Amino acid sequence: MNPVDKRRRDFLGQAAVAAGAMIAPGVFLYDYAKAAAPATPPAGPPATSGPVSAKVRWGMLIDTTKCASGCRECVDACNRENGLPGTTRPTDSQWIRKVDLKDLRSGATLSAPVMCQHCAEPPCVDVCPTGASFKRADGIVLVDRHTCIGCRYCMMACPYKARSFVHEPTTGQKTEVPRGKGCVEACTLCVQRVDRGGRPACAESCEAAGHGAILFGDLNDPQSEISKRIRSVATTQLRADLRTDNGVRYQGL
Amino acid sequence: MATSSASQARLAWSLLAAGGAVVAVALGAAHYMEVHGHVVTGMNNQVVWGLPHVFAIFLIVAASGALNVASIGSVFGEKAYKPFAPLSVLLTVALLAGGLMVLVLDLGRPERLVVAATHYNFRSIFAWNMILYNGLFALCAVYLWTLAERRFAAAAKPAGLAAFAWRIILTTGTGSIFGFLVARQAYASGVIAPLFIALSLAWGLAVFQLAQAGFARLSGSAMDAALQARVRRLLGIFLVAALYFVVVHHLTNLYWARQAALERFLLVDGAPYPAVFWLGYVVAGTVVPVALVFHPKLAGPRATNAAAALAVLGALAFLYVFIIGGQAFPLEIFPGYEASSSFGDGRVDRYSPSLPELLLGLGGLAAAFVIALAGARALPILPRDEGPVAPAPKPAA
Numbered sequence: 001m002n003p004v005d006k007r008r009r010d011f012l013g014q015a016a017v018a019a020g021a022m023i024a025p026g027v028f029l030y031d032y033a034k035a036a037a038p039a040t041p042p043a044g045p046p047a048t049s050g051p052v053s054a055k056v057r058w059g060m061l062i063d064t065t066k067c068a069s070g071c072r073e074c075v076d077a078c079n080r081e082n083g084l085p086g087t088t089r090p091t092d093s094q095w096i097r098k099v100d101l102k103d104l105r106s107g108a109t110l111s112a113p114v115m116c117q118h119c120a121e122p123p124c125v126d127v128c129p130t131g132a133s134f135k136r137a138d139g140i141v142l143v144d145r146h147t148c149i150g151c152r153y154c155m156m157a158c159p160y161k162a163r164s165f166v167h168e169p170t171t172g173q174k175t176e177v178p179r180g181k182g183c184v185e186a187c188t189l190c191v192q193r194v195d196r197g198g199r200p201a202c203a204e205s206c207e208a209a210g211h212g213a214i215l216f217g218d219l220n221d222p223q224s225e226i227s228k229r230i231r232s233v234a235t236t237q238l239r240a241d242l243r244t245d246n247g248v249r250y251q252g253l
Numbered sequence: 254m255a256t257s258s259a260s261q262a263r264l265a266w267s268l269l270a271a272g273g274a275v276v277a278v279a280l281g282a283a284h285y286m287e288v289h290g291h292v293v294t295g296m297n298n299q300v301v302w303g304l305p306h307v308f309a310i311f312l313i314v315a316a317s318g319a320l321n322v323a324s325i326g327s328v329f330g331e332k333a334y335k336p337f338a339p340l341s342v343l344l345t346v347a348l349l350a351g352g353l354m355v356l357v358l359d360l361g362r363p364e365r366l367v368v369a370a371t372h373y374n375f376r377s378i379f380a381w382n383m384i385l386y387n388g389l390f391a392l393c394a395v396y397l398w399t400l401a402e403r404r405f406a407a408a409a410k411p412a413g414l415a416a417f418a419w420r421i422i423l424t425t426g427t428g429s430i431f432g433f434l435v436a437r438q439a440y441a442s443g444v445i446a447p448l449f450i451a452l453s454l455a456w457g458l459a460v461f462q463l464a465q466a467g468f469a470r471l472s473g474s475a476m477d478a479a480l481q482a483r484v485r486r487l488l489g490i491f492l493v494a495a496l497y498f499v500v501v502h503h504l505t506n507l508y509w510a511r512q513a514a515l516e517r518f519l520l521v522d523g524a525p526y527p528a529v530f531w532l533g534y535v536v537a538g539t540v541v542p543v544a545l546v547f548h549p550k551l552a553g554p555r556a557t558n559a560a561a562a563l564a565v566l567g568a569l570a571f572l573y574v575f576i577i578g579g580q581a582f583p584l585e586i587f588p589g590y591e592a593s594s595s596f597g598d599g600r601v602d603r604y605s606p607s608l609p610e611l612l613l614g615l616g617g618l619a620a621a622f623v624i625a626l627a628g629a630r631a632l633p634i635l636p637r638d639e640g641p642v643a644p645a646p647k648p649a650a
Contacts, residue, residue, distance in 0.1 A: 012631050088595040088596070089297075090297035090298060090299060090597060090602065091291070091292050091296075091297045091298065092298075093298075094298075094595065094596045097594045097595055097596040097598070098594060098595070099586075099587070099592050099593070099594040099596075099598050100592070100593050100594065101587055101590040101591070101592055102590060102591040103589065103590055104589055104590060104591055105589070114586070114594070114598075123434075123435065123436060125374075125376075126374075126376045126377065127376075127377050127378070127379060127433070127434075128374055128377055128379075129369060129373070129374055129377045129379040129380040129383065130368055130369055130372040130373070130374060130380070131372050131373070131374040132372075146368075147365075147368050147372050148361070148362065148365075149360050149361065149362050149363075149365045149366070149368055149369050150360045150361015150362045150363075150365075151360055151361070151379065152301040152302065152361070153377075153379050153430075155298070155301040156301060156302065156434055156437065156580075157434055157435075157436065157437075158436065159435075159436030159584065159586065160584075160586055161298075161299070161584050161586065161596065161597075161598070163298075164298050165291065165298060165301060165361060166290070166361070167290045167291045167292040167296075167297070168289065168290035168291075168292040169289075169290060181290045181361070182287075182290065182291075182360070182361030182362040183361055183362065184361070238586055238587070239436065239586060242435060242436060253587075
């Protein structure tokens with residue numbers, strides 16, 4: 001045999017043995033895990049509503065003239081409702097945040113909560129490679145925690161910095177709000193409440209605190225309070241130049 | 254001759270072991286990141302892509318460019334390059350695999366890779382890239398086969414053409430991962446796709462030069478001086494072409510009033526990014542290597558290797574500023590307002606990479622090295638095997 005060929009054969013043979021030794025334990029573990037897994041998933045709470053309909057489009061109107069600077073009612077309510085720790089390191093999840101703004105020309109100051117804007121044309125949904133980021137028929141933008149691979153491309157694409165990446169193991173999760181290390185998450189518009197006919201925790205707490213700066217409702221229903229307000233006062237969408245058609249609108253900005 | 258062959262084999266095994274050790278450390282770092290979460294990295298909710306992405310994008314972009322030499326031989330019919338075509342294709346496979354290893358191990362849920370392979374969102378340029386990466390592997394395998402098997406020699410040209418077209422599309426896709434980010438001031442631009450193609454030509458050729466010089470030491474088959482001079486000039490031309498696109502990108506941003514603050518941050522006062530850009534990419538990564546390859550008194554393999562090594566360092570410097578600097582500057586969500594919040598609105602992020610991130614990135618380079626070395630030992634890659642000199646005589650046994 002040609003010495004070069006012999007060298008190659010020896011090398012390939014040794015490489016094959018090494019590869020086999022590395023892969024075999026994994027194959028064994030995979031079979032073991034499959035055998036050990038329960039046959040049926042544990043029963044969850046019963047469905048509370050029928051299929052979601054495109055007849056409604058959920059949205060919010062935020063009146064910055066009523067939003068009090070320094071007030072964190074909406075943020076705290078969101079953290080309580082969704083089982084978020086409420087810490088504010090750069091690696092912590094913040095589904096809603098209070099942004100303090102100062103007009104560069106007039107010097108006027110104002111404050112406003114910012115969360116997922118639930119765009120009609122969400123860039124996060126466009127860029128997600130696996131389709132884990134998705135928009136429900138009723139306009140709520142969500143992340144499927146089973147198909148999110150944690151690539152964070154949606155966070156690169158979001159114009160509003162609305163998404164958070166779970167940087168460490170989670171504790172204190174709520175049954176209805178699954179969270180998990182290594183996945184991206186954001187405001188769900190409190191979908192667990194909305195599907196039962198309720199409204200997001202932030203809107204409720206803002207009203208309870210006497211501000212009433214966050215109005216939640218159906219943008220498709222011309223008789224809803226939110227639709228009437230949008231018809232009667234000037235409102236804006238953040239980064240309207242991007243034409244993402246946000247479900248969250250701002251008044252007084 | 255037998256002793257020299259044995260010592261070469263020993264050296265190759267030692268290098269493989271060293272490369273394998275770095276890969277093993279990188280796997281350990283990735284495991285550490287997976288167990289503790291990305292909180293052990295410097296990445297956060299503002300700088301969501303960090304040092305691993307600098308290495309991964311470098312490897313993926315260089316992978317596409319490493320095909321240069323094969324393309325010049327097969328597609329453009331330059332015979333002198335043909336003996337080096339298999340090495341060029343092998344480097345593409347090795348670099349791409351190293352880059353994808355880093356990209357996958359940095360995922361929040363790397364164990365869900367099968368999800369990425371079974372759930373495609375065809376509106377996502379990222380999903381398209383996954384198809385393009387896998388397609389390049391397949392095309393390179395076919396191309397390599399046509400180069401190694403004389404019976405298929407006629408198929409080498411169409412296979413080379415397909416691989417050439419594919420990698421131009423692939424690098425357009427890699428650039429567009431950033432170019433399509435419409436909301437990001439640092440990225441949204443059509444010029445990023447051609448910029449990435451120009452960068453890939455330069456970085457890929459730089460890696461090829463270093464690899465061919467290294468393998469020449471290992472196998473004793475050096476590239477002849479005339480061809481070496483052509484590769485050297487080509488490297489210089491590609492580096493200048495890449496710089497041209499970088500300049501156009503920055504000039505475009507400077508022309509728009511709303512981008513002025515970002516450009517000031519990246520180029521003047523946003524430490525450490527201006528220093529990394531000017532000293533790392535412009536001076537060390539472009540001006541010096543271009544001078545090294547074009548200066549008549551410096552012509553020689555040493556100067557060429559130094560230029561190639563500097564081009565690789567410049568590549569990492571460029572990507573550090575492009576990827577991390579581009580995210581560190583705050584998004585402009587409220588034009589006309591000064592913003593502040595608990596989530597970093599209106600504030601520059603102070604990203605500092607952690608050791609696990611660095612180890613993972615270096616592991617990608619090491620994986621590419623191991624694959625290239627193992628491939629060159631196991632397959633008829635190097636010019637000595639395929640060279641124009643004469644077929645190896647059959648030993649009498």
